[in-house]
Amino acid sequence: MVLKDKVIIVTGGGRGIGKYIARRMCEQGAKVVICSRNERNLEKTRKDFEKQSNLEALIVRADITLKDQVKTVIDKTLEKWGKIDGLVNNAGTGGMNPITWADDGQWFAILETNLHGLYFMTKAVLGAMKKGENGRIINIASHLSKTSFPCYTAYCTAEHAILGFTRSLAKEVAKDGITVNAICAGLIDTDFAKKRTHEMADQLGLPQRDYTQNVINAVPIKRLIDPLEVGSLAVYLASDQAQAVTGQAIDINGGILVP
Amino acid sequence: MDLKDKISIVTGGGTGIGKAITEKLAREGSRVMICSRNLEHLEKTARDINDQVGEEKVFPLQADINNKEDVEKSVEEVIKKWGDLHILVNNAGKSGRVPLLGGKDEEWLDILDTNLNGMYFFSKAALRVMKDNAGGRIINISSVLGKFGVSGYTAYSASKHGVIGFSSALALEVAPRGITVNSICPGWVETQMAEKGINETATALGMNPEEFKKTQISEIPIKRFINPEEVADLVLFLVGEDARAITGQAISICGGVTQ
Numbered sequence: 002m003v004l005k006d007k008v009i010i011v012t013g014g015g016r017g018i019g020k021y022i023a024r025r026m027c028e029q030g031a032k033v034v035i036c037s038r039n040e041r042n043l044e045k046t047r048k049d050f051e052k053q054s055n056l057e058a059l060i061v062r063a064d065i066t067l068k069d070q071v072k073t074v075i076d077k078t079l080e081k082w083g084k085i086d087g088l089v090n091n092a093g094t095g096g097m098n099p100i101t102w103a104d105d106g107q108w109f110a111i112l113e114t115n116l117h118g119l120y121f122m123t124k125a126v127l128g129a130m131k132k133g134e135n136g137r138i139i140n141i142a143s144h145l146s147k148t149s150f151p152c153y154t155a156y157c158t159a160e161h162a163i164l165g166f167t168r169s170l171a172k173e174v175a176k177d178g179i180t181v182n183a184i185c186a187g188l189i190d191t192d193f194a195k196k197r198t199h200e201m202a203d204q205l206g207l208p209q210r211d212y213t214q215n216v217i218n219a220v221p222i223k224r225l226i227d228p229l230e231v232g233s234l235a236v237y238l239a240s241d242q243a244q245a246v247t248g249q250a251i252d253i254n255g256g257i258l259v260p
Numbered sequence: 261m262d263l264k265d266k267i268s269i270v271t272g273g274g275t276g277i278g279k280a281i282t283e284k285l286a287r288e289g290s291r292v293m294i295c296s297r298n299l300e301h302l303e304k305t306a307r308d309i310n311d312q313v314g315e316e317k318v319f320p321l322q323a324d325i326n327n328k329e330d331v332e333k334s335v336e337e338v339i340k341k342w343g344d345l346h347i348l349v350n351n352a353g354k355s356g357r358v359p360l361l362g363g364k365d366e367e368w369l370d371i372l373d374t375n376l377n378g379m380y381f382f383s384k385a386a387l388r389v390m391k392d393n394a395g396g397r398i399i400n401i402s403s404v405l406g407k408f409g410v411s412g413y414t415a416y417s418a419s420k421h422g423v424i425g426f427s428s429a430l431a432l433e434v435a436p437r438g439i440t441v442n443s444i445c446p447g448w449v450e451t452q453m454a455e456k457g458i459n460e461t462a463t464a465l466g467m468n469p470e471e472f473k474k475t476q477i478s479e480i481p482i483k484r485f486i487n488p489e490e491v492a493d494l495v496l497f498l499v500g501e502d503a504r505a506i507t508g509q510a511i512s513i514c515g516g517v518t519q
Contacts, residue, residue, distance in 0.1 A: 168519040171481065171516050171519070172481045172516055175481030175482045175483070175515070175516050176481075176483065178482075180516075187505070221431070221432050221435030221436075221507065221508075222435050222438075222504075222505060222507065223435075223436070226505040227505075229502065230502050230503070230504070230505050232502075233497075233500070233502030233503070234497075234502075234503070234506070237494075237497045242490065242493040243490075243493070243494075244482070244490065245447075245482060245486045245487075245490045245513050245514070245515045246494070246511075246512070246513050247481065247482065247515065247516040248481070248516040248518075248519045249511065249512055249519065250519075251506075251509065251511055252506070252509050253505050253506050254505070254506075255435070255505045255507065256431055256432055256435050256507045256508045259428035259431060259432065259507075259508030259509065260424055260425075260428050260508070260509070260510050
């Protein structure tokens, strides 16, 4: 129980990676706050967690791109548990935005959630986190934080930017005993990744199933990554044992991108 | 973490970081063979840890890791004694300030031999006996000097950059066997080797070692050296089942010095 009684907020925790990070953290004794803007996903998560009596989570509906709703998350967390030890900035959106598209909506939507939302949440949490108490900020980024893919300028921009934010903030708050790290997740077995892969197949004019198999074949370990594996890495980074790991962008990608 | 059925080798396991790694692996249940040239250190470490865990978990074996025959014999010994091998930690290493012009060629050769050939011989011998898809792990201890250089340390820096190159290439080579290969890049760790480095560099700069250590600490965002136990905790995470998708990576544990 390396996270016993630690209060940790997971954004975008209604599905995918966020949900599994929340689960792994609960299993290690953390008191987890899950927020998401999607009511239906949250309801499903609530039911999943209720089924397992040892998992305790506070579920808050919030759009983290809106400052007043970010404040609600912080207020509700403090009201229930009186402190905040960690934040996992997992909420994110992605998708294609070829530069030739007339519409700018996708560009703004991706930057707003992946960067501004992360910024608002981090700022608000740091305001509530005690100094010298092993505070933790964990940002979920991507292998596209370190490499690129055609027609993904918005997503690549946002994910690269998360690393710049992580590295700079790590130095800023190190004196307070707070660490800031990013996890660069490769191809994870989630609906989000499935949708991205299908989109890329369409873009390249290939059948979705063939393309998905090609993608898996290109991963040295020949499989997608289980979101629980990302959860375990997040648990390690959130634990007191990882106090000296800060400013890092750690890859969990089955070898698709190595130094 | 349950490492009850795991068999490990830690090179240079008698002192410093290697000793801390050996202790953590043994406490989690693994049987560990430790080797180095200095049998006295090895025997003391083995005795201390075996006394603590109340079981004969650690087995000392004298070996010159630069010597291929010695290395092959060590791995044979492990197989003879325990019948299997799951985890190899290439930790043995040599440091030293060797200015390019003033330094002796023997010093360059010694550092490169120990840090690269030792790792190469051990990895090769271990990979011959490690079973496929049985959670095989190779962890190479590099350094933050595997990511940047420091004046007077061309040999050490070259060797530690080499460790990262070796790890990422080997990771791809053995990924089909379900074996992961990663390197860990510690910053300043509280060890005798670091103390020697502090003294050497301080002398070269005409500074008092304590004063020099203070300036080094002031440049570390978390304002302290790393404990060997913290590096060992990262090793424990990487040998775990949930780290099976992390491969080919070079993970820094440095208090935010390198990013």
